[in-house]
Amino acid sequence: MGKVKSKRHILSKWKKTCALIPNARIRRFIPDTEKMTRASLKQMLSQFQMVYIKPDVGTYGHGVMRVEMEADRSQLVYRYQSGLEIKRFATYDEMYDSIKEKTKNRLYLVQMGIHLARYRKRRFDIRVMVQQSPSKKWETTAMIGKVGDPKKVVTNIHNGGTPTAVEAVLSAYLPKDKQQELIAYLKRLGTLTAKQLHSKYRGIKEIGLDVALDKNMNPWLLEVNTRPDPYVFNKLKNKSMYRKVYRYAKAYGRV
Template sequence: MKRIRKKSTKKPISLNKARYVSSKIGKTKAVESVESLRKYVPSTKRMNSVTLQEMLEQYKMVYVKPNIGMFGNGVIRIELTGEEAERSYSYQSGVTIKRFKTFNDMYVSLLKVTRKRRYLVQKGIHLLTYKGNRFDLRVMVQQTPARKWETTGIIGRVAHPAKIVTNFHNGGTLKSVDTLLKKYLPRAERTGYVNQLQVMGIQVAKAINTRYRGVKEIGVDVALDKDLQPWILEVNTSPDPYIFRRLKDKRIFAKIRRYAKAYGRL
């Protein structure tokens, strides 16, 4: 008697349309699977009381973020300061800062903010600043009409003075990379540095696409520390292309839009 196979209820992945991947931990693992990229990924774990306390002890400052979320919503910065009996804990959510004398008190309060959502805890990177405000970079990488990966734009995002996130949709300001790096690198070195970021962006795109077939575009959020070491904070598979309209060089957005139209995003 023949066994009747049940038909799969999973929808096949369309390789003609851009695929969206929501899980931040999944995308992080995809990037970490590539040895050459691993050094650029800050330690990231699923958050619970144990992982949060361990990482605070090690790094003194961490960020916790929802595993699924956009525009920097829900991101919280947590710090441990002081030694032994004089230790104190604090976290900032939005523009609100709360302080505590014990980890347990802080964690109980934190759970009221995160509720039952799944959160990640990530090593905190002390970002470079522009006029006193922290900034990071968004690296846009797309598939060309010939289905090759290309870094089509890089733009800087400067955080609102009262906030911890740099996202434009959360009060951040957009600036050119040249403007932001002028203070840290001479002109001759800036070009080579940006080229390295472009190459890294393509490597990240290939890593994501290997695990998640059908991804056509990514936005890589890159932090720079005081040594100009780039850190891959997050990968977005549905990045906002319109922020690049703010750049003076209008050819950048024109190309981004042309590629996005080719794979059906716009």
């Protein structure tokens, strides 16, 4: 049991993960996550073949890399992508040395990779916005699809991603009624996550969940932001979500 804190923003992804893990109803959605070391990356890679590594403190997908291991004619080969750059290696240790040149001494996390569902061939994930209402209740106020740049391994809007209506990104996978079911489910995951994080960090007023959907439409919680961008919701034609996000953000003094 960690101490209860009054901070409004928590930057460390590791700390936020540790605050969520004790809740079994949330833990089941969190892909295996470890602090990155030469040994932990190797172990996770042999377990999952594809993993993501990310700075413990970072935003906009900066420094996030996709790392893969593949058998090529009974020989293992390794590669990673960082930004637009893809590098290949014959041995794990060569790859790790190259990764370390980029990550330097910053703490990195390694996470089981999710094969994201696609919209028009591009990977997407979902931003779920959860806010404290003016009457101090947790409410999921908005949701948006983030469709990644085809040349990148991240979907962030500030990294080439395109904000897209959730119904549009789900349409190729689910009929209308099932879309609404999934949306309702993600809304509950949002408020559940907010309450859990708020129980450890009492200053939190808003969170933004990055939820991946795999090809079977199973949700995975990739990260939780405590300073989510309210303006992405202004990119949609329908302004009703944005108006609510803005009104709530104004009530707790964010905008």
